[in-house]
Amino acid sequence: MRVVVGEDQTLVREGIVRVLERAGVDVVGVAVDAPDLLDSARTHHPDVVIADIRMPPDLEDDGLRAALEIRATMPDIGVVVLSQFLEAQYARELVGERPEGVGYLLKEKVAYPQILVDAVCRVAAGESALDPDVIERLVLRKRVGSPFDDLTPRERDVVTLMAEGRSNAGIAAALVVSVPAVERHVTSIFSKLGLRQSDAAQHRRVLAVLRYLQS
Incomplete structure (x- = not known):
């Protein structure tokens, strides 16, 4: 499985990469802002993209916008979005009318490797992986x-x-x-x-x- 990770916080990004690599996932690219994430997705065309919702350059919902563009223009790439807080509107926008190949996790779940890896695997398989606490x-x-x-x-x-x-x-x-x-x-x-x-x-x-x- 090939994954691109989009996260601007260094420690969180390195933690995600380490968890995935220990699970046998090939992290083919990392991105620190939304434009970089889009470029990396186009370049590597991974199975799954992991994106933090709030990313540079504006530190608002840049990561979510990038994830939505990936789903619209590269529909065979699964997307897992990480959110600091429960945002029902973000979940609705992300899932939209196509619930396949999409995940929405609270960012705190990165501390639980199996939850993150399971979500990535399910999304790569074309399933949904919505955070149980959110739901x-x-x-x-x-x-x-x-x-x-x-x-x-x-x-x-x-x-x-x-x-x-x-x-x-x-x-x-x-x-x-x-x-x-x-x-x-x-x-x-x-x-x-x-x-x-x-x-x-x-x-x-x-x-x-x-x-x-x-x-």
Whole structure:
């Protein structure tokens, strides 16, 4: 797996590179600002780009803008964005209408190597990897008139785990229930959120979370 890392803070950048290399990932480029990140993505065309949201030159959402441009112009490159704080708008912009090959992690998770490596691997495989803490806070936040009001507490647990990119088997293991039980919950969730049977199963799983973020 080939990865480009975009991070302007030296210690954080070196930490990410070390974690990835120890996991057998080939870090083919590093970038310290958004223009450099775009250039590195075009030059190396990696499997995944990791980008901090706030990067030079403006130290605002430059990294996110670069990540969005990469997704728009080089759609076969997966993108994992690191955020210092929970920003629901950033998550919505990043996922957009194409939930495949995208990850959103709180920056503090860099301290947990397996979480970072797992997210990069899932995104490289064309899956989504949304930070469980981010999803939990968003899913549990009360929304007036939201279709999620109709979900049971257990169904909310399942949505949270779906948003992380887990399969039905993975959800069953996390909740210590059977796979058929999870399948029943997933079917109920799709029905309550008005997601059609004609939608691809994997796409509906992420649409379920997007439906909440956009409500």
